[in-house]
Amino acid sequence: MTLRFSPTLARRTRLLGDGDIGDGPVLYWMSREQRSEDHWPLLAAAEAAASLKRPLVCAFCFSRSFCGAQKRHYTFLVQGLKDTESKMKKQNVKMLFLFGDPGQAIASLAESLQAALLVLDFDPLPEKRAWKAALLRRIRTPLYETDGHNIIPAWITSPKKEYSAATFRKKVQPLLPSFLEEFPPFPSLPLWERHTIEHRHTLEEAVSNVQPGNAGPTIEWIAPGASKARETLRNFLSEKLSGYDTRRNDPTLSGVSGLSPWLHFGQLSPQRVALEAMKEPPSPGRDAFLEELLVRRELADNFCLYEPKAGTYDGLPEWGRKTLALHKNDSRPSLYSLTSLERGETADLLWNAAQREMVARGKMHGWLRMYWAKKILEWTETPEEAFERALLLNDRYELDGRDPNGIAGVSWAIGGLHDRPWANRQVFGMIRYMNDRGAARKFKVNRYIEEAESLIATRR
Ligand code: FO1
Numbered sequence: 001m002t003l004r005f006s007p008t009l010a011r012r013t014r015l016l017g018d019g020d021i022g023d024g025p026v027l028y029w030m031s032r033e034q035r036s037e038d039h040w041p042l043l044a045a046a047e048a049a050a051s052l053k054r055p056l057v058c059a060f061c062f063s064r065s066f067c068g069a070q071k072r073h074y075t076f077l078v079q080g081l082k083d084t085e086s087k088m089k090k091q092n093v094k095m096l097f098l099f100g101d102p103g104q105a106i107a108s109l110a111e112s113l114q115a116a117l118l119v120l121d122f123d124p125l126p127e128k129r130a131w132k133a134a135l136l137r138r139i140r141t142p143l144y145e146t147d148g149h150n151i152i153p154a155w156i157t158s159p160k161k162e163y164s165a166a167t168f169r170k171k172v173q174p175l176l177p178s179f180l181e182e183f184p185p186f187p188s189l190p191l192w193e194r195h196t197i198e199h200r201h202t203l204e205e206a207v208s209n210v211q212p213g214n215a216g217p218t219i220e221w222i223a224p225g226a227s228k229a230r231e232t233l234r235n236f237l238s239e240k241l242s243g244y245d246t247r248r249n250d251p252t253l254s255g256v257s258g259l260s261p262w263l264h265f266g267q268l269s270p271q272r273v274a275l276e277a278m279k280e281p282p283s284p285g286r287d288a289f290l291e292e293l294l295v296r297r298e299l300a301d302n303f304c305l306y307e308p309k310a311g312t313y314d315g316l317p318e319w320g321r322k323t324l325a326l327h328k329n330d331s332r333p334s335l336y337s338l339t340s341l342e343r344g345e346t347a348d349l350l351w352n353a354a355q356r357e358m359v360a361r362g363k364m365h366g367w368l369r370m371y372w373a374k375k376i377l378e379w380t381e382t383p384e385e386a387f388e389r390a391l392l393l394n395d396r397y398e399l400d401g402r403d404p405n406g407i408a409g410v411s412w413a414i415g416g417l418h419d420r421p422w423a424n425r426q427v428f429g430m431i432r433y434m435n436d437r438g439a440a441r442k443f444k445v446n447r448y449i450e451e452a453e454s455l456i457a458t459r460r
Pocket of ligand 1: 063
């Protein structure tokens with residue numbers, strides 16, 4: 001029996017594997033989208049539960065490690081899940097927390113629940129692809145995947161890896177009006193009564209098994225959770241949206257949204273952000289912001305979805321790897337060890353401040369991230385090692401790291417992904433070059449360095 005979803009959910013959901021509908025509750029395996037509202041995968045699971053007259057159970061599985069995540073990341077994630085768990089209760093959704101290899105743990109939970117069917121949230125991150133494959137091998141019930149991160153489901157926007165934002169934008173624009181819609185109301189669901197003691201999986205118990213590293217101090221300047229995210233969104237839209245286009249490239253003006261940590265952990269829906277932004281008056285700032293949110297961000301998912309080697313040097317565009325290889329033996333102006341880079345101990349004061357801010361606060365301004373990664377290319381023996389170092393440091397310290405956006409960003413800076421060839425030069429070949437003179441044209445470099453140092457000192 002194939003389930004029939006309502007049209008708006010059917011077009012955001014695809015059947016990954018068929019099977020027999022079980023006698024138990026519907027199971028939503030929460031991973032990327034860790035909120036309780038504005039949530040297409042949860043709505044798909046809820047619609048299935050309502051039509052089958054079954055309860056809905058939501059499970060989050062903590063893996064042993066995750067792309068180099070540290071304690072500071074789990075603190076943000078766990079606080080957010082606590083907030084979500086209490087909201088889910090009000091919708092009659094029971095949350096269970098597991099620990100282990102997610103593909104296996106979720107399959108055995110589905111088995112023990114005799115789950116009617118399973119819904120998971122789309123995530124093209126390489127790490128997640130392995131989890132999904134492991135689950136598919138074991139699961140017996142129908143398995144659906146719903147895209148809760150992209151306004152247009154990634155497999156609908158384009159059937160292939162896109163070359164640039166320009167080609168991708170041409171596909172996004174005609175589809176946007178019909179997909180940028182309000183979320184339907186959450187259906188009323190029966191409470192899941194029949195849980196036995198074996199399903200007593202608490203959040204504290206599950207996360208106590210994870211032993212993350214402790215790099216970087218705890219982060220205090222941003223509060224996790226959906227309510228804080230919505231408040232920040234509201235302030236950004238009313239105070240900063242209209243000037244976004246003129247202020248976004250200047251790290252001395254807090255002109256950017258600062259929403260990326262909540263978006264990364266799925267505590268805020270990108271569709272909610274776009275719906276609220278569209279309620280603001282049209283302006284060049286709104287256009288620039290929506291371009292980042294709808295094109296750049298979804299382009300990163302397109303890359304990870306269609307490039308099997310995304311996140312590795314071999315996943316970079318061929319033209320980029322070729323031009324870097326031709327300049328492999330160029331002498332580097334300076335060479336630094338990973339430790340010197342990690343400590344921000346280079347001769348470049350701007351770079352050091354950006355690195356130290358990322359370590360201290362788990363964030364780095366967008367323009368500086370590009371400059372930061374390109375300098376690592378210039379100061380490392382080989383482009384391959386530079387790519388690995390940039391992604392390693394990004395994922396170890398950034399609050400919004402371990403994400404398709406981080407992979408696409410580092411791939412753009414070092415390998416020319418979604419960019420075009422530029423004039424040939426030392427070390428970079430035709431990869432776009434950036435230097436401190438470029439920075440000085442964009443913003444007051446010394447002001448940024450002073451501000452960063454004071455923020456680092458006061459831990460704000
Ligand atoms: N997702 C999970 O399903 N299980 C985890 O244990 C987990 C840990 C984790 C730690 C840090 C982090 O930044 C993300 C983490 N995620 C985890 C995934 C996250 O929710 C996002 O799905 C991806 O990182 C974005 O693609």
